[in-house]
Amino acid sequence: MDPVRSFLRSSLRARHRHATSGPLQTGSLGGIDERLVLWVGVVIGSLLVAVFVLTVAVSGYEAWLRRRREAVRDDVRSGLLDRLYDPDEPGWEAWVEGMNGPERHVATDLLDEYLRTLEGADADRLRGLGDALGIGERSRGRLDARDEYARLRALGWLTLLRDVPESVAAGEHDPATPRERAAVARLLYETDPEAYADRAVDVLLADAREPFPAFGTDTLYRLATTDPTAVVERAAADYGRWSPDLLAQVLVVCRAVETGLAGADLSWIVALLEHEAEAVRVEAALTLARFGWRTPIREEAFLRRATDDDSPRARGAGYAMLGAWGDERSVAVLGAALREEPNDRALLAGAEALTDAGVPREEVPERARPAWEWVREQRRYDDRARNVDPGDGEVAVSSDGHGTPDREESERAEIDAFEPGPTEGPPEGGT
Amino acid sequence: MHTLRHLVLAVLATTGTLVVGYYAVVNVFYLLIHALGLLELRDDVREASYDPPYQPFDSPSYPGVGLLVPAYNEAATIAESTRSMLALNYPDMELVVVNDGSTDDTLEVLKREYDLEPVDAEVPLAVPSEPIRAVYRSTIYEELLVVDKENGGKSDALNAALWLTEKELFCAVDSDTVIDREGLLQIVRPFLAEPSRAVASGGTIRVANECVVEGGVVEEVNLPRTGLPGLQVMEYLRAFYSGRLGMNRLNGLILISGAFGVFRTDLVRDIGGYDHDTITEDFDVVMRLHKHLSELDREYTVDFVPEPVAWTEVPASRTVLSRQRRRWYRGMLETVVTHRDMLFNPRYGPVGLLVLPMFVAAEVFGPLIEGIGYVLLPLAWYVGALNVEFFVVFFLLTTGFGVFLSWFGIFSEAWSFNRYEKPGQILRLLWYGVLENFGYRQWKTAVSWRGLVEYLRGNTEWGAMDRAGFSTGADDGDGDGGEEND
Numbered sequence: 001m002d003p004v005r006s007f008l009r010s011s012l013r014a015r016h017r018h019a020t021s022g023p024l025q026t027g028s029l030g031g032i033d034e035r036l037v038l039w040v041g042v043v044i045g046s047l048l049v050a051v052f053v054l055t056v057a058v059s060g061y062e063a064w065l066r067r068r069r070e071a072v073r074d075d076v077r078s079g080l081l082d083r084l085y086d087p088d089e090p091g092w093e094a095w096v097e098g099m100n101g102p103e104r105h106v107a108t109d110l111l112d113e114y115l116r117t118l119e120g121a122d123a124d125r126l127r128g129l130g131d132a133l134g135i136g137e138r139s140r141g142r143l144d145a146r147d148e149y150a151r152l153r154a155l156g157w158l159t160l161l162r163d164v165p166e167s168v169a170a171g172e173h174d175p176a177t178p179r180e181r182a183a184v185a186r187l188l189y190e191t192d193p194e195a196y197a198d199r200a201v202d203v204l205l206a207d208a209r210e211p212f213p214a215f216g217t218d219t220l221y222r223l224a225t226t227d228p229t230a231v232v233e234r235a236a237a238d239y240g241r242w243s244p245d246l247l248a249q250v251l252v253v254c255r256a257v258e259t260g261l262a263g264a265d266l267s268w269i270v271a272l273l274e275h276e277a278e279a280v281r282v283e284a285a286l287t288l289a290r291f292g293w294r295t296p297i298r299e300e301a302f303l304r305r306a307t308d309d310d311s312p313r314a315r316g317a318g319y320a321m322l323g324a325w326g327d328e329r330s331v332a333v334l335g336a337a338l339r340e341e342p343n344d345r346a347l348l349a350g351a352e353a354l355t356d357a358g359v360p361r362e363e364v365p366e367r368a369r370p371a372w373e374w375v376r377e378q379r380r381y382d383d384r385a386r387n388v389d390p391g392d393g394e395v396a397v398s399s400d401g402h403g404t405p406d407r408e409e410s411e412r413a414e415i416d417a418f419e420p421g422p423t424e425g426p427p428e429g430g431t
Numbered sequence: 432m433h434t435l436r437h438l439v440l441a442v443l444a445t446t447g448t449l450v451v452g453y454y455a456v457v458n459v460f461y462l463l464i465h466a467l468g469l470l471e472l473r474d475d476v477r478e479a480s481y482d483p484p485y486q487p488f489d490s491p492s493y494p495g496v497g498l499l500v501p502a503y504n505e506a507a508t509i510a511e512s513t514r515s516m517l518a519l520n521y522p523d524m525e526l527v528v529v530n531d532g533s534t535d536d537t538l539e540v541l542k543r544e545y546d547l548e549p550v551d552a553e554v555p556l557a558v559p560s561e562p563i564r565a566v567y568r569s570t571i572y573e574e575l576l577v578v579d580k581e582n583g584g585k586s587d588a589l590n591a592a593l594w595l596t597e598k599e600l601f602c603a604v605d606s607d608t609v610i611d612r613e614g615l616l617q618i619v620r621p622f623l624a625e626p627s628r629a630v631a632s633g634g635t636i637r638v639a640n641e642c643v644v645e646g647g648v649v650e651e652v653n654l655p656r657t658g659l660p661g662l663q664v665m666e667y668l669r670a671f672y673s674g675r676l677g678m679n680r681l682n683g684l685i686l687i688s689g690a691f692g693v694f695r696t697d698l699v700r701d702i703g704g705y706d707h708d709t710i711t712e713d714f715d716v717v718m719r720l721h722k723h724l725s726e727l728d729r730e731y732t733v734d735f736v737p738e739p740v741a742w743t744e745v746p747a748s749r750t751v752l753s754r755q756r757r758r759w760y761r762g763m764l765e766t767v768v769t770h771r772d773m774l775f776n777p778r779y780g781p782v783g784l785l786v787l788p789m790f791v792a793a794e795v796f797g798p799l800i801e802g803i804g805y806v807l808l809p810l811a812w813y814v815g816a817l818n819v820e821f822f823v824v825f826f827l828l829t830t831g832f833g834v835f836l837s838w839f840g841i842f843s844e845a846w847s848f849n850r851y852e853k854p855g856q857i858l859r860l861l862w863y864g865v866l867e868n869f870g871y872r873q874w875k876t877a878v879s880w881r882g883l884v885e886y887l888r889g890n891t892e893w894g895a896m897d898r899a900g901f902s903t904g905a906d907d908g909d910g911d912g913g914e915e916n917d
Contacts, residue, residue, distance in 0.1 A: 037823045044831040051838045052861065059845040059857040066852065116484065149477040159484045179624070186484065214623035215483040217492035245627035249492075256491045313697070344556045351555070371555035378550070378568070385573035 068102040076106045092132035115160040130161045155183035164191045182216030197227040211245035224257040236268045244277035251283035278311045285317035289324035307337035316349030323353025338368040450804045454828035460789045464677030471676040488522045495523035497596030501588030502606040506536040510544040515647020521615040527592040532582025545569040560591040586705035586712040605690040609742040617739035631694045633687030634739035635671045638664045654856045663745040665863040669840035679735040683786030689713030691741035711762025760882030798879035830868040837864030
């Protein structure tokens with residue numbers, strides 16, 4: 001029925017009663033409207049009852065669980081620590097057999113917490129508790145679960161327990177997502193970095209197209225620290241297939257393991273300075289900043305191209321690269337570029353590069369001088385806050401602003417010692 | 432006479448039908464959003480249950496975060512809140528506090544407590560803010576930078592900090608906010624999971640009134656016993672645990688609280704930073720990000736993460752709460768009007784086609800239409816035309832369904848991260864969910880109407896807000912700045 005007509009009908013009816021019975025009269029419930037009201041009332045009433053009961057039940061149950069677990073937490077913790085540091089056998093199996101549900105839950109919680117912080121013999125001994133609780137066995141059984149989180153949690157536990165299932169070691173486990181690839185690679189790396197390094201790099205990068213989560217980047221970094229060659233060779237071979245975001249991540253890793261890459265073929269990184277994605281050009285320049293003292297990539301044309309990018313961010317990275325190299329030719333190109341630099345943030349990056357290269361104030365282009373003063377002041381305060389006395393001369397720190405001058409010197413010397421090809425030695429204008 | 436009465440009744444009937452029809456439609460949307468919110472919350476709980484076995488503090492892959500803290504006349508709390516923020520667990524963090532032309536001792540307190548010294552150099556960047564008087568560095572904390580500038584309001588102060596931070600991400604924080612110690616590690620999760628797609632993420636804001644705060648940390652979570660703060664706990668739970676999660680599920684999150692949100696620094700600089708001409712800069716900046724990235728055809732996510740929590744004092748007096756809510760309403764209108772070209776525009780994906788239109792229908796028109804309903808009912812009764820069917824349906828759709836939505840938010844809380852651990856607290860929250868419908872809700876409707884009138888008159892004031900700090904049981908809890916910064 002048309003609601004307007006219905007309203008009018010019942011309103012007029014109400015009006016009639018109002019006239020005869022007083023002001024408190026209202027329209028009557030009747031016909032289809034009454035059923036509608038009833039229907040809406042039943043639906044909303046049912047929803048209210050359901051959500052009320054569920055909420056109270058869930059809250060009560062959670063509180064009950066929490067109380068039971070909290071009541072045993074201190075005892076389980078002290079029992080665990082007693083057995084961990086007992087000079088005799090810990091006897092995990094016997095201990096676990098006597099536990100009730102809440103105690104097992106708390107023991108599992110504590111095991112997770114301690115395995116993330118302990119190392120060496122203590123951690124090895126504690127892993128026996130994981131076996132006694134049956135965590136390893138359950139986790140192996142969940143590697144093929146449909147739910148990604150179940151698989152990830154299983155892989156996480158196996159990593160903490162240093163327990164590589166045969167299917168994973170043999171490459172038969174096929175991770176479905178970047179996150180799962182990272183988890184499998186981490187399991188291999190943590191269990192035996194020497195034995196599984198190549199396999200772990202394969203898992204991470206062989207079929208990769210898209211970027212990793214941060215955990216994956218961290219795992220790649222750990223792998224590259226152990227065996228940089230495997231990572232760099234894979235990158236040199238496959239970089240053309242990767243998405244710009246993945247490429248940028250791999251470059252960040254290469255930059256972080258700088259010393260291990262001495263002597264490797266870096267021409268692919270040089271090529272990436274021409275990549276269409278700004279992020280890749282930026283990371284390529286910053287990576288080359290660590291390896292740039294090789295003659296072939298320091299030709300004049302190359303240097304000028306690095307400072308001629310359309311993107312201010314990429315130009316800023318190019319300036320950082322030149323400043324990190326710090327030799328006379330690089331500094332000259334840097335200075336010339338800064339005289340024309342229109343973007344204030346790129347100018348700031350250039351001023352940082354000049355500071356990295358140890359360029360004195362009188363040689364800083366007029367245009368970059370305010371930025372240079374700013375950078376100098378910021379670094380002076382950085383050093384003061386770190387309780388380093390910078391003296392009264394110019395402060396020189398590493399290109400990322402975190403290293404001390406001494407550390408920077410020694411790192412460069414170390415890299416030089418590894419450098420098999422023709423080099424120009426430490427940057428002339430360096431620290 | 433008969434014709435006039437018929438006309439009045441026809442107007443009442445039509446309006447009543449529209450009001451009830453409107454509520455039927457909007458409630459379907461709310462139900463959808465809350466159901467999606469529950470699904471999203473389930474995924475968030477599962478996500479939180481997986482903690483990858485590695486150490487963030489030892490990793491080169493964690494993005495740096497600059498905490499940007501605008502402060503206006505915060506002398507009472509600034510030392511403590513700065514200390515609290517410096518104590519956050521995060522591997523690579525910078526804290527930029529902006530004294531936005533305070534007329535009290537905010538800057539002096541900071542100088543004294545953190546051993547500040549002026550940087551002897553001009554800022555070499557064209558910062559889009561009121562003039563910067565000086566920049567200070569702490570000689571104790573390497574990560575602390577203090578900017579002293581002319582008063583320009585919260586957006587202006589945020590822009591000054593945004594241009595000076597060097598970190599890849601920034602987190603806008605209100606200076607009266609207490610962030611959980613692990614809050615930053617949690618709120619950057621979307622950036623860790625999808626480093627190339629994540630552009631912004633927001634955390635949950637909870638009510639700190641009557642919580643025990645020690646050393647900048649919420650040590651004991653208490654529920655306000657009575658009054659306005661208790662009702663606001665209910666509102667915050669409903670807004671964050673249902674509304675935002677549901678929008679997130681649609682990849683259409685359009686609100687990230689200005690009190691606790693993380694953004695990609697270069698992107699917000701690319702869109703010109705925060706808009707000076709708005710009083711809800713947090714809403715506006717998210718809308719502009721959606722617009723900018725959609726127009727670039729870029730794949731991106733704006734995420735809500737329910738577990739990182741920031742605690743804030745909420746107003747305990749009706750006057751201050753009214754001022755706050757009127758400002759929010761005016762700001763919402765202003766932002767919606769500014770971005771009206773996104774409405775029903777397929778270019779902006781789910782934001783343009785679904786979330787923004789329904790947001791406008793529910794949040795902009797909702798209180799106004801409800802207000803009309805409240806006027807119609809006594810009017811209809813007076814002229815003897817009060818129709819019981821319509822009255823009951825109206826009551827069920829507003830109050831009945833309103834209680835359901837509130838309880839749904841409480842259920843989400845109890846089922847997921849469960850910060851209110853005692854069942855007694857949950858029962859009290861359920862009671863607040865009923866109570867708010869009798870008086871408080873109607874009062875908020877009147878406040879919204881007043882906000883509309885102020886907006887139409889061009890009122891852009893923030894209103895002065897005093898603050899006394901957590902430990903003294905302050906009774907206002909709004910905003911920071913004179914132009915105030917809330």
